[in-house]
Amino acid sequence: MRANTAKGRTFTESARRAQIVAAAIAVIAEHGYTAASFTRIAKQAGLSSTGMISYHFANKDDLIREVLTETTGVAHSYISPRMEAVTGYRAKLRVRLESNMELVRAHPDHVRTIIEIALNAPKTPDFVDERFGLFSNHLREGQRAGEFGPFNADAMAVTIISAIDAMVNGLVRFPEVDATAFGRELADTFDRATRP
Numbered sequence: 001m002r003a004n005t006a007k008g009r010t011f012t013e014s015a016r017r018a019q020i021v022a023a024a025i026a027v028i029a030e031h032g033y034t035a036a037s038f039t040r041i042a043k044q045a046g047l048s049s050t051g052m053i054s055y056h057f058a059n060k061d062d063l064i065r066e067v068l069t070e071t072t073g074v075a076h077s078y079i080s081p082r083m084e085a086v087t088g089y090r091a092k093l094r095v096r097l098e099s100n101m102e103l104v105r106a107h108p109d110h111v112r113t114i115i116e117i118a119l120n121a122p123k124t125p126d127f128v129d130e131r132f133g134l135f136s137n138h139l140r141e142g143q144r145a146g147e148f149g150p151f152n153a154d155a156m157a158v159t160i161i162s163a164i165d166a167m168v169n170g171l172v173r174f175p176e177v178d179a180t181a182f183g184r185e186l187a188d189t190f191d192r193a194t195r196p
Contacts (some may be wrong), residue, residue, distance in 0.1 A: 015058045017066070019045050024067050029109035033120035034062075068117060072127050073111040078103050088140030090195070094187040099162050101183030104171040113174055115165075134180075135160055139194070149196040160190055 008018070028036045038050035038060070048052070057063040076166035079099040083092050084159035087175055104111050118128055140150040171179050 013056070016052065019064050020047075020053055020063070020071050022054060024063055025071060025109050025113045028067070028116050029112040033116040034102060053136060064117060065119060067113060068127065071114050071117075074107050074110045075103055075114065078106060089138060089145055089147040090191060093138065093142070093194070094191060097160070097164065097182070097187040098183035101167060101171060101179045101186065104168055105175075105179045108172065108175075112167060115169065115172065131161060132157055142194070148194045151194065156194065159193075163190070 020041065024041045027044050031040065038053045041063075042048075042053055047055075052193050053063065057066065066184045078087070079096060082095050086092055086095050088182045132154075136153045139153040139156055140152075141150060143153065163186060167182055171177055171182060184185060
């Protein structure tokens with residue numbers, strides 16, 4: 001009897017896809033997006049040929065979409081509960097900034113993979129635009145609630161995102177740096193910049 005999962009796949013097929021995605025994340029994190037060939041991913045996954053990857057994924061873009069679903073899902077699962085545990089726009093901004101830095105230590109390969117794809121994929125992933133909307137909307141709503149001062153929310157969103165990306169890149173390159181301290185400093189900086 002065939003045990004179906006999402007999209008009619010068997011548990012075995014889903015497990016194989018997950019194995020390939022995990023291997024792709026490891027390869028992209030270690031070697032970069034452009035070096036993530038099916039050959040290298042198959043070797044990382046312990047597969048005898050690239051045929052198994054081609055069986056499960058139409059092409060590299062298809063595989064990368066699944067990799068992004070996995071990596072951004074892990075990031076969301078890490079950050080969201082921390083944000084839900086606090087109330088208020090300023091508190092949520094602080095937690096988001098701190099959690100982004102701590103995520104680098106909790107899931108380094110996932111973070112490296114997200115960065116590699118965002119910087120090198122031929123098409124800009126949707127999450128890049130979604131992140132801008134998330135921050136600018138949060139800032140506007142916080143301004144309406146009186147928790148943030150007067151500033152251009154779009155400009156501040158770009159500034160926050162740029163700061164996160166720069167600090168995350170630094171933490172990825174220098175694993176000895178204290179991510180929690182970096183997160184606290186980043187949160188303090190933007191708390192001062194956005195307060196009424």
